[in-house]
Amino acid sequence: MRGILKKLSVLADRKSVGLAVLMALATVIVPRPASALVEIDITQGNIEPLPIALPSFSADGGDSKLAADMTSVIAADLKRSGLFNPLDPASFIQKNMSVNSTPRFGDWRQISAQALVTGTVIKQADGRLRAEFRLWDVFAQEQMLGQQFYTTPENWRRLAHIISDAIYERLTGEKGYFDTRIVFVDETGPKDKRIKRLAIMDQDGANVRYLTRGDDLVLTPRFSPTSQEVTYMSYGGADPSVYLLNIETGQREIVGNFPGMTFAPRFSPDGQSVVMSLQQGGNANIFKMDLRSRQTTRLTNSAAIDTSPSFSPDARQIVFESDRGGSQQLYVMNAGGGEATRISFGPGRYSTPVWSPRGDLIAFTKQHQGRFMIGVMRPDGKGERILTEGYHNEGPAWSPNGRVLVFFRDTPGANGGPQVWTVDLTGYNEQRVETPAFASDPSWSPLID
Amino acid sequence: MFKRENAVQGARWIAICFAVLFAAACAQTKPDGLAGNVKPGTGQDFVVNVGDRVFFEEDQSVINAQAQATLANQAKWLGRYSQYTITVEGHADERGTRQYNIALGARRAQAARDYLVSQGVNASRIKTISYGKERPVAVCNDNSCWSQNRRAVTVLNNATN
Numbered sequence: 001m002r003g004i005l006k007k008l009s010v011l012a013d014r015k016s017v018g019l020a021v022l023m024a025l026a027t028v029i030v031p032r033p034a035s036a037l038v039e040i041d042i043t044q045g046n047i048e049p050l051p052i053a054l055p056s057f058s059a060d061g062g063d064s065k066l067a068a069d070m071t072s073v074i075a076a077d078l079k080r081s082g083l084f085n086p087l088d089p090a091s092f093i094q095k096n097m098s099v100n101s102t103p104r105f106g107d108w109r110q111i112s113a114q115a116l117v118t119g120t121v122i123k124q125a126d127g128r129l130r131a132e133f134r135l136w137d138v139f140a141q142e143q144m145l146g147q148q149f150y151t152t153p154e155n156w157r158r159l160a161h162i163i164s165d166a167i168y169e170r171l172t173g174e175k176g177y178f179d180t181r182i183v184f185v186d187e188t189g190p191k192d193k194r195i196k197r198l199a200i201m202d203q204d205g206a207n208v209r210y211l212t213r214g215d216d217l218v219l220t221p222r223f224s225p226t227s228q229e230v231t232y233m234s235y236g237g238a239d240p241s242v243y244l245l246n247i248e249t250g251q252r253e254i255v256g257n258f259p260g261m262t263f264a265p266r267f268s269p270d271g272q273s274v275v276m277s278l279q280q281g282g283n284a285n286i287f288k289m290d291l292r293s294r295q296t297t298r299l300t301n302s303a304a305i306d307t308s309p310s311f312s313p314d315a316r317q318i319v320f321e322s323d324r325g326g327s328q329q330l331y332v333m334n335a336g337g338g339e340a341t342r343i344s345f346g347p348g349r350y351s352t353p354v355w356s357p358r359g360d361l362i363a364f365t366k367q368h369q370g371r372f373m374i375g376v377m378r379p380d381g382k383g384e385r386i387l388t389e390g391y392h393n394e395g396p397a398w399s400p401n402g403r404v405l406v407f408f409r410d411t412p413g414a415n416g417g418p419q420v421w422t423v424d425l426t427g428y429n430e431q432r433v434e435t436p437a438f439a440s441d442p443s444w445s446p447l448i449d
Numbered sequence: 450m451f452k453r454e455n456a457v458q459g460a461r462w463i464a465i466c467f468a469v470l471f472a473a474a475c476a477q478t479k480p481d482g483l484a485g486n487v488k489p490g491t492g493q494d495f496v497v498n499v500g501d502r503v504f505f506e507e508d509q510s511v512i513n514a515q516a517q518a519t520l521a522n523q524a525k526w527l528g529r530y531s532q533y534t535i536t537v538e539g540h541a542d543e544r545g546t547r548q549y550n551i552a553l554g555a556r557r558a559q560a561a562r563d564y565l566v567s568q569g570v571n572a573s574r575i576k577t578i579s580y581g582k583e584r585p586v587a588v589c590n591d592n593s594c595w596s597q598n599r600r601a602v603t604v605l606n607n608a609t610n
Binding site for chain 2: 190191192194196217219220233239240261263264277279281282283284305307308321323327328351352365367370392394395410412413414416440441
């Protein structure tokens with residue numbers, strides 16, 4: 001039966017190859033995926049989550065805790081997406097599943113599972129992990145997907161996320177976002193003496209690692225879409241400035257040599273430029289710096305606060321916030337600068353726009369009557385929808401598939417502080433991402449591949 | 450009714466003083482407090498007898514009449530003690546978004562700086578910096594705190610006490 005897995009995929013050692021890399025993705029084994037009965041239509045909001053059974057992966061006499069932990073990570077990923085309902089293992093009729101045998105589909109139909117995942121994870125003699133899984137359509141009684149991976153044992157969580165992504169993609173038709181990370185600002189200490197550190201974690205809150213020590217105030221980290229780099233603002237130098245940090249090597253450099261404070265950085269879609277604000281007296285204007293040629297270009301020239309620039313994914317346009325009309329509103333201009341068109345017209349103040357990686361929406365923070373909201377609108381300003389609203393919600397960032405927004409939610413008073421939350425594009429499925437302390441300014445990595 | 454209003458105002462005044470601690474407003478309400486023991490020309494003299502900060506309305510950077518008076522006194526004091534250079538720190542309250550507040554704090558620092566220059570302080574003695582909403586002095590959850598955080602603070606460089 002093992003021969004059925006014709007193509008193998010290999011997960012390269014994370015350390016030796018940087019943050020590479022699935023060398024060759026395994027292909028779907030069942031030749032007729034179109035016949036599958038089980039698929040999720042995610043074009044609507046508040047859909048009924050798909051019942052999916054995830055019996056613990058078998059360890060074939062090896063590390064059964066690792067196998068169970070991997071299964072739990074996959075189940076948690078799928079559940080947090082709001083699109084899946086992992087069934088209670090206590091209800092399972094067929095026990096001790098093997099990845100190499102066909103399930104008794106009747107047993108799984110009886111507990112209303114529509115999809116079933118079987119798998120195994122084994123530590124080989126060479127020290128590497130070998131994991132296999134199969135995704136089954138319970139009603140069609142067919143295998144929908146089967147893949148095999150090799151990796152080093154410390155990568156087990158990443159491997160679980162990669163399997164979650166494969167299941168998600170097969171059942172929704174969209175790219176997953178589980179094998180990703182979130183960079184954020186860790187906040188400790190009293191509110192009037194906050195210590196802020198750059199930190200990075202897996203998208204589910206695991207594997208938190210600190211990138212700065214807390215000596216300098218650091219703000220607004222943003223992931224490069226193409227490399228293991230973060231751009232952020234730091235108060236470490238003579239003037240507060242925009243920096244680049246390589247999160248693998250720890251190498252750090254200032255971006256440009258501007259006469260004054262620079263802030264609100266963000267990468268261009270190709271990762272080769274950074275757009276940011278430069279403070280000039282009482283005004284802030286937007287500049288672009290090419291990271292290779294070091295050439296800087298002024299993009300706005302107004303007697304106002306122009307800030308929070310964000311490129312469209314095709315790199316042709318930039319959305320930003322400006323108070324040039326009297327209060328904070330969203331504007332779109334060509335990527336080379338010049339005339340800008342206001343796109344936000346609702347009551348209140350609009351800020352921190354960020355263009356969806358799909359290109360079809362712009363997410364923002366909106367303030368109105370003392371409430372802080374996260375919302376989305378189309379790039380022409382139409383179709384505004386508020387996704388979450390409360391005392392203080394701020395700073396949305398997109399998951400790489402454009403399906404989920406991560407943001408921070410602050411609470412009032414001396415003991416209050418920010419926490420990281422996610423919300424689905426439809427406004428449903430709000431979830432907190434657990435962090436060790438208060439946390440703000442989250443930014444999602446691209447899919448690690 | 451009249452009495453009760455006074456009581457409420459008094460309570461708020463104490464709350465503000467408590468939060469600002471040694472800031473000028475509090476010290477000045479106590480005529481025989483710290484002010485008497487302060488050595489002229491020191492950092493403490495500047496904070497206690499002149500006042501190191503001015504305040505702003507929400508989302509504004511206008512130097513109001515009270516701020517003008519404080520900054521004029523600062524300019525006079527800085528004229529007398531010309532050994533100091535200063536940094537004007539601009540701040541915003543927490544009821545705004547981070548990036549905008551950084552720029553708003555800078556705009557407030559710039560407004561205070563420009564007023565000091567108009568009162569005769571040499572521009573080369575003044576540096577500005579903005580902390581946005583990152584460094585509140587008052588942390589309660591209403592406007593009595595937020596209004597203290599919307600400020601520009603004049604900090605003496607190399608000050609001694």
